[in-house]
Amino acid sequence: MWAKYLTRWGSGSERVFYTTKTGKIAQDSVRAIAAEEYLYKITRLTDEQVVVIKRLSRMSPDSLHQQHMSYLNDFLVLQQADDDYTRSGFFSPVADQLLHAFKCNLLENLHSSHEQAVQPVLEALADEKLEILGDKQLMVEFMAFFGHQFCRTKPFRDNATRRLVRSSDLENHVADAFVNGWWFLSYMFGMNLGDSLYQSRHQDTHALLINDTTIPFITSDHPIVNVHSSVSETIFSSPDHADLYYPISPRIAYIICNSDRFQPGKNYINVSTAVELNAKLASQAMIHIIGNTQNSIRLFQSFIGKCGQKT
Incomplete structure (x- = not known):
């Protein structure tokens, strides 16, 4: 199912652009990424x-x-x-x-x-x-x-x-x-x-973000992240709000906010918001960010793992 999700970045194929463990940008089948480490083996419990x-x-x-x-x-x-x-x-x-x-x-x-x-x-x-x-x-x-x-x-x-x-x-x-x-x-x-x-669905804001800008949404190996501005990259602390963001395709994302940033229903975003959301997604990625073009990955490659590097 992970592979099926990624095909939305394949422009009609199963080949997507993504960052590798060695820091390069590659284009390969979605199954090459899906094969990395998504299985959870049971260990013995005392x-x-x-x-x-x-x-x-x-x-x-x-x-x-x-x-x-x-x-x-x-x-x-x-x-x-x-x-x-x-x-x-x-x-x-x-x-x-x-x-x-x-x-x-x-x-x-x-x-x-x-x-x-x-x-x-x-x-x-x-x-x-x-x-x-x-x-x-x-x-x-x-x-x-x-x-x-x-x-x-x-x-x-x-x-x-x-x-x-x-x-x-x-x-x-x-x-x-x-x-x-x-x-x-x-x-x-x-x-x-x-x-x-x-x-809490009636108290939170559920919104569809529509991106018709020149900066398409990317996704990552950690595809749902809190993108609220109170999430810190320098200290480990509880954020003030949870704005849980999930890209569904290069054009569409879903967000659940307990802040008031977006309106319920459909929201058309601008370039600066697309850049911000992609950067925050990349900063909480492990290894892979995935996009429909090489350039969409290169723009955010330097952000990968920033949130995980500091405590």
């Missing part, structure tokens, strides 16, 4: 780490907590099966392959299910058909997708874990649970964010 996850989950509304625990139980059943297989002393290449596949794909399949559910929404929004979000179930799916897309990336993980304190045994246990269990916590946090965005 009993202590499970306790930490459950305590964090209890801070959520009860309905979300129950969903978290249902998903967690599925993963723990797989972990128990793996443990039983190891203790049995029985070796089977087929069993090894099946367990490995489950560990690599179980969580990714959940993310894929969210991505598949919102394909009609993304296609409609790319055609400026905002009315599709009048369907309550599609809006639920879109907000769930939005939450997971924001929380599943490396920059979000790094920001969440960089301030972990390890000055006592208890803090070490909590920090270890965050690091080792991040594959599950990120999914849990994505669920919570998506639910929060849905619940």
